[in-house]
Amino acid sequence: MQLMDLVDLQKIDKQIMRIEESMGSLPREVDALRDKLNTMTNELKSKEEELTECRLSRAKAESDIEAFGDKLKKYQDQVYSVTTNKEYDAISTEIENTEHEIETNETQVLELMDGEEKISEEIKVLKESISELEETLESKDKVLQEKMKESETESLRLQHERELCVRKVSRPLLATYERIKRRHLGVALAEVQKYSCGECYAHIPVQTVVEIRKMDHVIYCETCGRILVSVNNKK
Numbered sequence: 001m002q003l004m005d006l007v008d009l010q011k012i013d014k015q016i017m018r019i020e021e022s023m024g025s026l027p028r029e030v031d032a033l034r035d036k037l038n039t040m041t042n043e044l045k046s047k048e049e050e051l052t053e054c055r056l057s058r059a060k061a062e063s064d065i066e067a068f069g070d071k072l073k074k075y076q077d078q079v080y081s082v083t084t085n086k087e088y089d090a091i092s093t094e095i096e097n098t099e100h101e102i103e104t105n106e107t108q109v110l111e112l113m114d115g116e117e118k119i120s121e122e123i124k125v126l127k128e129s130i131s132e133l134e135e136t137l138e139s140k141d142k143v144l145q146e147k148m149k150e151s152e153t154e155s156l157r158l159q160h161e162r163e164l165c166v167r168k169v170s171r172p173l174l175a176t177y178e179r180i181k182r183r184h185l186g187v188a189l190a191e192v193q194k195y196s197c198g199e200c201y202a203h204i205p206v207q208t209v210v211e212i213r214k215m216d217h218v219i220y221c222e223t224c225g226r227i228l229v230s231v232n233n234k235k
Helices: 002-022 026-081 085-166 171-183 206-214
Strands: 189-193 227-229
Touching: 002 085, 002 171, 002 189, 002 227, 026 085, 171 227, 189 206, 206 227
Parallel strands: 189 227
Antiparallel strands: none
């Protein structure tokens, strides 16, 4: 009788659900922590690359300052050897331009140093947060793995029993069972309790209850849509 096979199947599915519920929100928490850790690790990598670029830019600016400093000294020495106003004006212009370049690069160096300090602090905070997150993830994952190990044998047994049970049920009826189960949080069958649906408590007419007790064809609850069964055949 396929309806009784469905009853056995739902018993197995409820046991599987209880094992999954025993994990609580741990699997979701562990996955969320892993995602967060990946995001923060990528952010840290980006910040470290940004810091490297900042240091390279500062090193170049400092090198340019040194080069412009040598240039400025050369121009300043040439001032004493000019013989015409035109040469003097030309050297003065070069000196002015070089001093401007030095000032610009010095300003850039100061800005880059501020940037380095800010990025370094952000990296420090990120590393501390990542370290704390890794500890939390390790702790929660350890608990999850222990729970999974404890339930592994029972889960395998139930899955085997479920496979055997499924083979006894026709494909159309199994598809209906699975569809209703998905809609109602894993519970596709409702046992008749006196003259009510055991899940939604809707009233069931006497004649319908008589038909349900025969357990020879599928009858649905008109209110919740579950398959109605009568396992004990009690009023």
